[in-house]
Amino acid sequence: MAPRKAVDQELSREAIIDVAHQLFVDQGFQAVSMRMIARELGYSHGAIYYHFKNKADLFYAMIEQDFAMINQELAQLDKLELSREEKLKELLLGFIRFGLTYPNHYEVMFIMNDKELQHYATNAPEQSYQQFAQAVAALTNQQIEIKKIWSVFLMLHGFVAHYCRIGHSFQEVEELAMSHVDMILGMIYMG
């Protein structure tokens, strides 16, 4: 009935996640079907069920990767040879850069709004935010209120969310991003 493909063309968890990612971001969880993913991959839909238990399972595996990535990027900031001010600026700009470099990831992590999945994808964002907040606090010598850090995050989020939506790259909006970040920094340092 059905030929099995050669070993060098075997389907992998990663390949599925990659394709699923693009589709989920483009169209949302509900709108993307297992069949669509399979079609895009050039495989039958049944094949996906060999690698993932079900649709939700695939989805969770997908965003798990994403959060690991941003956490790692946040952690790497400490190692830079920069002043506190420069590090802070790099932190804020880096958040934007991450969001626009991996818009698919960012959208799934912080923008996408699906009732079914939100329950599962609520812990990881919180954890990433905590890491961000701690970095900001450290880089401002704990002089900044908790509430303010949260506002800063939302200000960055607004920038990223908007340009994610209209599909601009970081390069295209780099100048605007810098000016946005400068405004935020001004606000942080002026109390």
Next chain:
Amino acid sequence: MAPRKAVDQELSREAIIDVAHQLFVDQGFQAVSMRMIARELGYSHGAIYYHFKNKADLFYAMIEQDFAMINQELAQLDKLELSREEKLKELLLGFIRFGLTYPNHYEVMFIMNDKELQHYATNAPEQSYQQFAQAVAALTNQQIEIKKIWSVFLMLHGFVAHYCRIGHSFQEVEELAMSHVDMILGMIYMG
């Protein structure tokens, strides 16, 4: 085959929009079906098609109503008996209030990334933003750069988008909103 209901119980466009409104808020465009709306109304799904051409038609009729709402709300600001500073504050806070009071419409206007529907809902947001930007410029005596107004908008957008996502009402986050707005105002006035 099927009895028609009495006149005093006839289905109306408004009734449909009201129910659809609630459901769309709760679950989003894709997740809400015509059958669900009809079930909620206590009518058959076919009945809706007498009042609306199709699902998209219903959806647009629904948001059209409230598209005018934000513009009207922006316009009404002029008539308030307040100082410029107070008006500006009310403008920023009002934007957040609108977004969280009508999260589904806000989502369609500024967040949703549905290819099908975005085509229809791309002009109106731009128009609303222009009105917002002009109001800000006027209330700051044209002392603020264009770029800065845009950043201010994105800062508000970040707030609304996030709390839309996790489904909080304006009341629930009113204090946070005020503090967020105060930060933005501080930034505006400090250059």
Next chain:
DNA sequence: CCCTTAATTAACCGTTGTTCAATTAAATCG
């Protein structure tokens, strides 16, 4: 009594997530 309006219901046709027997390629073993 006819005609428009409004509602119901069945039906059409497509898609969905998921399961599963059948099938085949690769790997392993004798």
Next chain:
DNA sequence: CGATTTAATTGAACAACGGTTAATTAAGGG
């Protein structure tokens, strides 16, 4: 090398649900 086992893929089948349409029926006004 040949036989057997294991892994991976297929495609059919299922039951549910989607939007939409058309035939049908009933209500009320002229």
